[in-house]
Amino acid sequence: MMKVPPRVVAQFRKPCGIFGHLAGLIMATRPSNIARNVWTLELLDLSPRDHVLEVGFGPGIAIRYAAHHITDGLIVGVDHSQAMLRQASQRNAAAIESGRVRLYCQPVHNLPACESGFDKIFSANVVQFWDDPVRVFKTLRSRLAAGGVLATTYMPRHAGATLGDVRNTAATISAQLQAAGLSRIRVEETRTQRSPMVCVLAVNRS
Ligand SMILES: C[S@@+](CC[C@H](N)C(=O)[O-])C[C@H]1O[C@@H](n2cnc3c(N)ncnc32)[C@H](O)[C@@H]1O
Numbered sequence: 001m002m003k004v005p006p007r008v009v010a011q012f013r014k015p016c017g018i019f020g021h022l023a024g025l026i027m028a029t030r031p032s033n034i035a036r037n038v039w040t041l042e043l044l045d046l047s048p049r050d051h052v053l054e055v056g057f058g059p060g061i062a063i064r065y066a067a068h069h070i071t072d073g074l075i076v077g078v079d080h081s082q083a084m085l086r087q088a089s090q091r092n093a094a095a096i097e098s099g100r101v102r103l104y105c106q107p108v109h110n111l112p113a114c115e116s117g118f119d120k121i122f123s124a125n126v127v128q129f130w131d132d133p134v135r136v137f138k139t140l141r142s143r144l145a146a147g148g149v150l151a152t153t154y155m156p157r158h159a160g161a162t163l164g165d166v167r168n169t170a171a172t173i174s175a176q177l178q179a180a181g182l183s184r185i186r187v188e189e190t191r192t193q194r195s196p197m198v199c200v201l202a203v204n205r206s
Pocket of ligand 1: 037
C-alpha cells in the first residue's frame with residue numbers, strides 16, 4: 001500500500017497549494033476513501049428528490065455519487081478549502097451546470113444563509129477537525145427539515161486502529177449529537193481491508 005508522505009497528510013484538514021492538491025488526488029482515488037463515502041450514502045438511502053448537504057466535500061466523490069442518485073432534487077456542499085472547491089467543481093461540472101449541485105467555499109460555522117430545509121446532511125472524516133462539535137451539530141440541526149437525518153462517518157487513518165477505537169469515537173459523537181438536541185441516534189459499523197469505520201446517524205425531531 002502506498003505510504004502517504006507527512007507533508008501531504010498535514011493537508012487533510014484544509015488542503016492548499018501543491019501538497020493540498022495531491023491530498024485531494026489521494027482522497028479521490030484511495031479505495032478506502034471511496035468505500036467510506038459510498039457506505040455513508042448507502043446508509044442515507046438517497047431518493048431522487050432528496051435535498052442533501054455535505055460538509056467537507058474534499059475532492060467531491062460523494063457529491064458525484066449523490067448526483068447520480070438524486071436526479072430531481074438538490075445537492076449542496078461546503079468545504080473551507082479553495083483547492084477542494086476547485087477539484088470538486090471540476091469533478092461535478094455537468095451537475096453544477098444543470099443546477100442540481102451547488103458548492104461553496106465556506107467553513108461549517110458559516111453556512112450559506114439561503115441553504116436550509118435539508119432531508120439529509122452528512123460528513124465523512126471531517127468531525128475530527130471541529131473544535132466544538134456540539135456547536136457544529138446544533139448548526140447542522142438548524143438546517144435540517146423536521147424528520148431530517150444527520151450522518152457522521154469516521155474512519156481512522158492511523159495504522160493499527162481497532163474496532164474498539166472507532167466504537168469509542170462513535171460513543172463520543174453520539175453524546176455530542178444528543179447534546180445538540182438530535183434524537184434516535186444509531187451507530188453503524190463496517191470495515192475495509194485497511195480500517196474499521198463507524199457512521200453515527202441521528203434524526204431532527206423538531
Ligand atoms: C479528510 S478530508 C475528507 C474529504 C471527504 N469528505 C472525503 O471523505 O473524501 C476533510 C475535508 O473537510 C474539510 N474541512 C475540515 N474542516 C472543515 C470546516 N470546519 N468547514 C468546512 N470544511 C472543513 C477539509 O478542507 C477537507 O476537504
